[in-house]
Amino acid sequence: MVQHVEQNLQLMTKRAVKAENNVVKLKQENALLQVQMKNYKTENEVLKTGQSASLSVVKQNAAVALQNLLSVITNSRSSxxxxxSGAESLQVVAELLKSIDRISEISDDGS
Structure with a gap:
């Protein structure tokens, strides 16, 4: 009977040692996973910041492009x-040339 109790005690001790080892292993794994999660969170924040910076650059480039486009539109309107105005001036010159041609025809006929 005592021998049976000792065997049970040894078996329970082995189980307890195995369970403690398993607990230590799981605690180590948990600590590792916590570190990985912290690293992933940090990386995620860095990526979010990078996206914000990229979006900011895109917005800035769009604003510069808009200003350039407005400048081109203004210059185009002026041109x-x-x-x-130049076409109207040429039209006046063309009308004058026609008039001079008519005047010279009338002068030739009247002489």
Missing amino acids: IKQLV
Whole structure:
């Protein structure tokens, strides 16, 4: 009977040692996973910050492009106005040349 109790005690001791080893192993694994999770959180924050910075750069580039486009539009309008004015001046010159041609025809006929 005592021998049976000693065997049970040894078996329970082995189980307890095995359980304690398992607990130590799980605690180590848990600590490792906690460190990995912290690293992933840090990496995630860095990536989010990078995205914000990239978005900021895109917005800044869009603003510069908008200013350049507005400048081109303003210059184009000015150029178009000058072109129309030049065309109107050429039209006046053409009308004058026609008039001179008519005047010279009348002068030739009247002489």
